[in-house]
Amino acid sequence: xxxxxxxxxxxxxxxxxxxxxxxxxxxxxxFFKYTEIPETNIAIVYLLAVVAISxxxxxxxxxxxxxxxxxxxFNYFFTAPYFAFExxxxxxxxxxxxxxTVSLIITMLxxxxxxxxxxxxxxxxxxxxxYKITNAISVAGSVDEIMTISVQNISEMCNTEVVxxxxxxxxxxxxxxxxxKGIYDNTSSEPxxxxxxxxxxxxxxxxxxxxxxxxxxxxxxQILALLCMPRDQASKIDVSAQRILIMIMENAVMTMERxxxxxxxxxxxxxxxxxxYRSNLLRAIxxxxxTPLSGIMxxxxxxMRMTDKADDRYELAQEIIDDAExxxxxxxxxxxxxxxEDNRNYIQKQPEAIEEIIAVVLERFxxxxxxxxxxxxxxxxxxxxxxxxxxxxxxxxxxLDNAVKHTExxxxxxxxxxxxxxxACFTVADKGSGILEKDLPYIFQLYYTSSKGAVDSQxxxxxxxxxxxxxxxxxGGNITASNHPEGGxxxxxxxxMEDKSNE
Amino acid sequence: xxxxxxNILVVEDDMQIRNFICYSVRNxxxxxxxxxxxxxxxxxxxxxxxxxxxxxxGLPDIDGIDVINEIxxxxxxxxxxVSARDQDKExxxxxxxxxxxxxxxxxxxxxxxxxxxxxxxxxxxxxxSIKQTVIQVGGxxxxxxxxxxxxxxxxxxxxxxxxxxxxxxxxxxxxxxTTAAIIKExxxxxxxxxxxxxxxxMAGLRRKIELNPAxxxxxxxxxxxxxxxxxx
Numbered sequence: 072x073x074x075x076x077x078x079x080x081x082x083x084x085x086x087x088x089x090x091x092x093x094x095x096x097x098x099x100x101x102f103f104k105y106t107e108i109p110e111t112n113i114a115i116v117y118l119l120a121v122v123a124i125s126x127x128x129x130x131x132x133x134x135x136x137x138x139x140x141x142x143x144x145f146n147y148f149f150t151a152p153y154f155a156f157e158x159x160x161x162x163x164x165x166x167x168x169x170x171x172t173v174s175l176i177i178t179m180l181x182x183x184x185x186x187x188x189x190x191x192x193x194x195x196x197x198x199x200x201x202y203k204i205t206n207a208i209s210v211a212g213s214v215d216e217i218m219t220i221s222v223q224n225i226s227e228m229c230n231t232e233v234v235x236x237x238x239x240x241x242x243x244x245x246x247x248x249x250x251x252k253g254i255y256d257n258t259s260s261e262p263x264x265x266x267x268x269x270x271x272x273x274x275x276x277x278x279x280x281x282x283x284x285x286x287x288x289x290x291x292x293q294i295l296a297l298l299c300m301p302r303d304q305a306s307k308i309d310v311s312a313q314r315i316l317i318m319i320m321e322n323a324v325m326t327m328e329r330x331x332x333x334x335x336x337x338x339x340x341x342x343x344x345x346x347x348y349r350s351n352l353l354r355a356i357x358x359x360x361x362t363p364l365s366g367i368m369x370x371x372x373x374x375m376r377m378t379d380k381a382d383d384r385y386e387l388a389q390e391i392i393d394d395a396e397x398x399x400x401x402x403x404x405x406x407x408x409x410x411x412e413d414n415r416n417y418i419q420k421q422p423e424a425i426e427e428i429i430a431v432v433l434e435r436f437x438x439x440x441x442x443x444x445x446x447x448x449x450x451x452x453x454x455x456x457x458x459x460x461x462x463x464x465x466x467x468x469x470x471l472d473n474a475v476k477h478t479e480x481x482x483x484x485x486x487x488x489x490x491x492x493x494x495a496c497f498t499v500a501d502k503g504s505g506i507l508e509k510d511l512p513y514i515f516q517l518y519y520t521s522s523k524g525a526v527d528s529q530x531x532x533x534x535x536x537x538x539x540x541x542x543x544x545x546x547g548g549n550i551t552a553s554n555h556p557e558g559g560x561x562x563x564x565x566x567x568m569e570d571k572s573n574e
Numbered sequence: 575x576x577x578x579x580x581n582i583l584v585v586e587d588d589m590q591i592r593n594f595i596c597y598s599v600r601n602x603x604x605x606x607x608x609x610x611x612x613x614x615x616x617x618x619x620x621x622x623x624x625x626x627x628x629x630x631x632g633l634p635d636i637d638g639i640d641v642i643n644e645i646x647x648x649x650x651x652x653x654x655x656v657s658a659r660d661q662d663k664e665x666x667x668x669x670x671x672x673x674x675x676x677x678x679x680x681x682x683x684x685x686x687x688x689x690x691x692x693x694x695x696x697x698x699x700x701x702x703s704i705k706q707t708v709i710q711v712g713g714x715x716x717x718x719x720x721x722x723x724x725x726x727x728x729x730x731x732x733x734x735x736x737x738x739x740x741x742x743x744x745x746x747x748x749x750x751x752t753t754a755a756i757i758k759e760x761x762x763x764x765x766x767x768x769x770x771x772x773x774x775x776m777a778g779l780r781r782k783i784e785l786n787p788a789x790x791x792x793x794x795x796x797x798x799x800x801x802x803x804x805x806x
Contacts, residue, residue: 369594
C-alpha cells in the first residue's frame with residue numbers, strides 16, 4: 072500500500088512539476104517585463120524553475136527535457152524578436168548550456184541525498200532488529216535458547232521456513248531447530264548424538280540443491296552452525312535481509328564462543344585453586360613427615376654411638392635407622408607420585424648434563440650400598456637432556472636399589488647411558504636371578520609385587536617401579552623391563568633429547 | 575666455659591632433633607648453645623661468642639630466612655640450614671640470602687658434622703690470611719695474580735669464562751654457589767635463568783680438570799641448586 076502511494080506521488084511529480092514550474096516562470100517573466108525589470112532577471116527566474124523541476128523529478132532525462140523546454144520558452148517570449156524563435160543568437164546557446172548543466176548537477180545532488188537517506192534508513196532498521204535480538208540473546212539462559220531466538224527472528228524476518236543445525240561447544244552437544252514463519256515447528260529432527268552425525272547432517276543439507284545454505288564458523292575455523300531455507304524463498308529476500316541474517320548467525324556463534332571461553336576460564340581457575348590447595352597439603356605432609364623421621368634417625372644414631380658394637384642394642388638401633396630410611400624413600404615416592412598424578416606441570420624440565428646426573432647417582436649409591444660394585448658407562452661427549460633432574464635421579468636410585476636387593480653382594484651392577492636416535496637411553500642391568508616371565512607385564516603397575524613373595528611382604532618394590540614408570544612417562548619417554556639372555560634383570564628407559572612439551 | 579672449644583649455636587624448635595644435634599655436636603668436642611626461636615638466635619649471635627650456626631627454617635616466631643637476613647647484616651658467621659623444606663627453590667633462596675650450606679631433613683649426624691667441619695675451616699681461613707692470591711685444593715692450584723691454573727703442577731689452559739667459573743667456585747670453596755649466582759656473576763644480571771650455557775661451560779671445565787666427569791674429584795654438583803668445590 073505504502074509503496075503504491077509513493078509511486079503514485081512520484082508519477083504526479085514527474086508529469087506535472089515540469090509544465091507547472093515553466094508556466095509559473097513565464098508568468099513571473101511577464102510580470103517583470105510589464106514592470107520593466109531588466110531581462111537578465113527573467114533568465115534567472117527560468118533557471119530557478121529548472122532547479123525546482125530537477126529537485127522534484129530527480130531524473131536526468133526529464134531534467135534535460137525541461138531545461139530545453141525552459142530555454143525555448145524563454146527564447147520565444149522574452150528575447151527579441153518576441154513570440155518567435157531565434158536560433159542563431161550565441162547567448163541562446165549559452166543559456167541553454169547553463170540550464171542543462173544546472174539541472175544535471177541538481178538532479179545528481181538530490182539523488183545522492185536520497186540514496187544516502189535510504190541507506191541510513193536501512194541501517195537503522197538493521198540495527199533495531201539486531202539490537203532486539205542481541206537483547207534477547209543476552210538474557211538467554213543456554214546456548215540452545217540463543218540459537219532458537221536467532222532462528223526464530225530470521226524466520227520471522229524472511230517470512231519463510233528456516234532450519235538450523237549447530238554444535239553447542241559449551242558441553243559439546245549438537246542441536247537442530249526449525250521455524251516456519253516465526254513459529255516453532257517440532258515435527259522434525261532426531262537428536263544429533265555425536266560429531267559424525269553432525270557432519271553427516273551438514274553434508275546432506277549441503278548437497279541438497281533446493282536449499283540455500285549459510286555456514287557460520289568458529290574462531291578455529293570449524294563449522295559450528297548451518298542455516299538452511301528453501302532456495303525459492305531465499306531468492307525473495309533482499310540483500311539487506313541477507314546481511315542481517317548473516318550478522319544474527321555470527322552474533323549467535325560469537326556469543327556461544329564467549330560463554331564457552333568464560334566457562335573454560337572459570338574451570339581453569341577452580342582447577343588452579345584445587346591444585347594449589349593440594350600442593351600446599353602435600354608440602355605440609357612432606358614437612359610433617361620429615362621432622363619426626365629426622366628425630367627417629369638422629370636419635371637412633373645417638374643410641375648407636377652410645378652403645379658398644381657388641382651390644383644387641385646397637386643392632387636394634389641400626390634396624391630402626393634402616394626402617395626409617397625405607398620409610399623416607401617410600402614417603403618421597405608417594406609424595407612425588409601424588410604430585411605427578413595431580414599436576415602434569417609438576418615436572419620442571421631443564422637441560423641437564425648426563426655426567427652430572429650420573430655423578431650424583433653414583434655418590435648416593437655408594438652411600439646406600441657401600442662396597443657394591445657399580446660399573447658405569449656414559450658417552451665421552453657432553454649430553455644435555457631435558458629432564459627434571461631430581462625425579463630422574465630418584466628413578467635411577469630406585470632401579471639401582473631394586474638391583475641391589477635382588478642380587479648377591481658380589482654381583483656386578485651396570486648403569487649405562489647411550490645416545491640413541493634423538494633420545495637418551497638409560498639402562499640398569501644386574502646379574503641376579505632376573506624377573507619371572509609372568510611378572511614382566513605387570514611389573515610397573517601400582518602396588519604390584521613379585522609373585523615370589525606375598526603382596527604384603529614388607530619392602531616390596533611395587534611403588535618404586537610405579538614411580539619410575541610415572542616419571543618416565545611424564546617426561547615423554549618409555550620404560551621397559553626384560554631379562555638378559557645370560558641372566559639378570561635389565562631395566563631400560565629413554566628420554567627425548569628434544570623438549571617438545573615446554574615449547 | 576672452655577675457650578678452646580668452638581661454639582655451635584643450634585636453632586631448632588623441635589626438641590628431639592635439637593637433642594640429637596646437640597648430642598652429636600658435643601660428642602665431637604664442640605660447645606653447644608641452644609636457641610628455640612629466631613629472636614633468641616639473633617640475640618645469641620649478638621651477645622655470645624658463636625662460631626657456626628645450625629638453623630632450622632621453620633621457627634615459631636620468625637622465618638629462618640629472615641634470621642639469615644638479619645644476621646648477614648652484620649656478621650659473616652657460617653650458617654648451616656637444616657630444614658624439612660625440600661624444594662630446590664627454597665634451598666637456592668636460602669643459599670642466595672647468605673646461608674653457607676643446606677641440609678634437608680632427614681639427614682645423618684655424620685653428614686652434619688662433616689658440614690660443620692667445613693664451615694669451621696672457613697672461619698679459620700678467613701681469620702688467617704688477609705688476602706689470598708693462590709688457592710690450592712688437592713692437586714688443583716689457582717694463581718690469581720698470574721691468572722693461571724695448575725693441575726698436579728702442570729699448567730692447564732683455560733678460556734676466560736672457564737677461568738672465571740673456576741675462580742668463583744674456588745673463592746667460595748666448601749660452599750654451594752647457586753646456579754643463579756653463577757649465571758649472574760659470569761653473564762650478568764640480564765641473562766635470566768638459562769642453565770644450558772652454564773652446563774656446557776661446566777662440562778668443558780670438568781674435562782680439563784677432572785679425570786672422570788662422572789666421578790668428579792673437585793667440582794661437585796648439587797642437583798637443582800648449584801655447584802661446590804670440595805675442600806679436602
